[in-house]
Amino acid sequence: MEAKNKIFSIIQGFWGSQCLYIATCLGIPNLLEEYGAQSVESLAEKTETHTETLYVVLRGLAHLEILEEKPDRVFAPTEASSLLVTNAGPSIGHFALHITEPCQWDGWKELYDAVHTGEVAFERANGKGVYEFTRDNPWSGDVFINAMSFLTDHATEALMAVYDFGQYETVMDVGGGQGGLIAEIVKTYNCKGMLFDVPYVIETAPSFLESRGVPKDAIALHTGDVFEKVPTGADAIVMKYFLSAWNDEDAGKILARCREALPDHGKIVLLQSIVPDVGEPTVCPDGIMPGLFAVQIRSAVPGGVWRTLKQYQEIFANSGFKLDRVVHTSTNLSAMEFSLA
Numbered sequence: 001m002e003a004k005n006k007i008f009s010i011i012q013g014f015w016g017s018q019c020l021y022i023a024t025c026l027g028i029p030n031l032l033e034e035y036g037a038q039s040v041e042s043l044a045e046k047t048e049t050h051t052e053t054l055y056v057v058l059r060g061l062a063h064l065e066i067l068e069e070k071p072d073r074v075f076a077p078t079e080a081s082s083l084l085v086t087n088a089g090p091s092i093g094h095f096a097l098h099i100t101e102p103c104q105w106d107g108w109k110e111l112y113d114a115v116h117t118g119e120v121a122f123e124r125a126n127g128k129g130v131y132e133f134t135r136d137n138p139w140s141g142d143v144f145i146n147a148m149s150f151l152t153d154h155a156t157e158a159l160m161a162v163y164d165f166g167q168y169e170t171v172m173d174v175g176g177g178q179g180g181l182i183a184e185i186v187k188t189y190n191c192k193g194m195l196f197d198v199p200y201v202i203e204t205a206p207s208f209l210e211s212r213g214v215p216k217d218a219i220a221l222h223t224g225d226v227f228e229k230v231p232t233g234a235d236a237i238v239m240k241y242f243l244s245a246w247n248d249e250d251a252g253k254i255l256a257r258c259r260e261a262l263p264d265h266g267k268i269v270l271l272q273s274i275v276p277d278v279g280e281p282t283v284c285p286d287g288i289m290p291g292l293f294a295v296q297i298r299s300a301v302p303g304g305v306w307r308t309l310k311q312y313q314e315i316f317a318n319s320g321f322k323l324d325r326v327v328h329t330s331t332n333l334s335a336m337e338f339s340l341a
């Protein structure tokens with residue numbers, strides 16, 4: 001019976017995540033946070049939705065303990081719904097929206113065929129990759145940037161507690177998004193910072209960094225294409241959830257550009273979830289399952305691969321780097337420190 005229950009639970013998983021998408025997209029957590037508990041009629045009026053259909057969705061979420069249902073079809077906020085608020089800075093709500101928005105969902109519908117052909121399911125469905133899609137669609141782009149900033153906030157505090165960036169003079173975050181990670185590194189360890197990403201993302205960095213209390217000019221901003229050139233000037237390059245977006249060949253090209261940008265004593269600190277090898281624990285301390293996340297990445301990102309430690313060691317070794325140490329954190333993120341072989 002236990003095995004059957006497990007299968008029921010997996011089948012129901014996407015119903016829950018779609019209800020989460022609908023409620024978050026409608027701003028239900030925002031409304032509950034701002035106005036407190038209220039009837040489904042009031043929520044339907046504010047969100048211009050069909051009361052009875054909205055009720056079924058919200059009740060489902062109450063049964064999943066995301067909302068609380070009180071008598072007379074009144075819904076109240078919970079600790080979980082507060083975390084999903086999307087109008088007060090990056091939150092797990094943005095991550096939920098990014099992962100479950102229609103373009104991703106369309107990609108999952110294509111995964112069955114992609115398993116036969118090896119194509120990227122997201123591209124089959126949308127005619128372009130995630131990065132192009134988010135660049136071309138302002139709503140998705142905004143959600144994506146905030147989702148990445150949330151993931152950074154989620155992992156950063158735990159990382160700062162166990163990895164000493166104070167050993168470096170200048171740290172550069174390659175593919176660093178709005179700069180949430182480099183901001184914390186600079187603030188915590190007082191080293192110089194550099195942030196490198198594509199132009200449309202870097203455009204959003206100055207106001208974001210200001211909101212994080214980073215002194216003006218403490219972080220040098222660079223735009224460009226990592227396949228062409230990585231800026232020089234850092235003795236450590238960090239890459240968080242970045243290399244996993246590329247296949248081994250592209251990862252090799254990125255590492256070659258990093259090699260050109262680093263001094264001989266330079267290091268690469270790779271920040272990723274590590275997919276466990278057979279027999280190792282499959283769930284991270286924060287509940288993330290890297291082996292399942294790997295399916296999402298594979299279906300969404302051209303060449304996207306979440307790797308095992310051995311696989312990372314291999315692609316770095318092919319590019320002339322050796323693994324010095326691995327530092328695990330209390331989230332799904334681990335730091336793999338590489339130096340020149």
Ligand SMILES: C[S@@+](CC[C@H](N)C(=O)[O-])C[C@H]1O[C@@H](n2cnc3c(N)ncnc32)[C@H](O)[C@@H]1O
Nearest residue numbers: 148152175176177197198201224225226240241
């Ligand atoms: C998966 S996100 C990770 C962002 C950030 N490191 C984090 O952990 O939140 C990948 C980042 O790489 C950037 N990126 C994608 N292609 C790039 C390229 N060719 N050159 C530089 N940055 C790129 C994206 O804009 C995005 O910010």
